[in-house]
Amino acid sequence: MTSNELKHQAKTQEWGLATQDYRSSGLSVREWCRQQGITPTTYYRWEREVLSDIGRKDAEGRSGSTFVELPAPQPLRNNSERTATLNIGSSGIDLYQEMGPELLRTLVELLRQC
Known part of the structure; x- marks a missing residue:
């Protein structure tokens, strides 16, 4: 795996956590993004990427419920x-x-x- 692929994988994991944070916040996407200092366009782009990554893993025969230990993320x-x-x-x-x-x-x- 190349360094760019590793960076993208790490970013996708980071945004997977951010997506979970948004969904548990009870806020609208616009309000959550405003609080995080990002645009809704950026959020939706990464949400699609995270969901696409999950779909690819499922297509490869991996369970969507696979758990892996990740380093502690920087709090958003x-x-x-x-x-x-x-x-x-x-x-x-x-x-x-x-x-x-x-x-x-x-x-x-x-x-x-x-």
């Missing part, structure tokens, strides 16, 4: 915005004030399945 949010951290078993999620109760219930159910 200012830690002072975090309200609390919820840990269930060995999994955890940071909670933010703008999270609604329905999203919180969904996240707790997902964590229990881990």
Whole structure:
């Protein structure tokens, strides 16, 4: 694998985490992107890339549920915005004030399945 391919793979993993952060934020794409200092166009381009990468891996016969250990990402949010951290078993999620109760219930159910 070339260095450019490795860089792209790392960037795709970083944006996979960013996509998860957006989806759990309860914000609109426009508002989330404004808070992160990026354009919605950039977000959507990388979201397509992440989803395309998942599709390629599935097509190669790999499960979409494969878990790998990744280095700790640089936080996209200012830690002072975090309200609390919820840990269930060995999994955890940071909670933010703008999270609604329905999203919180969904996240707790997902964590229990881990």
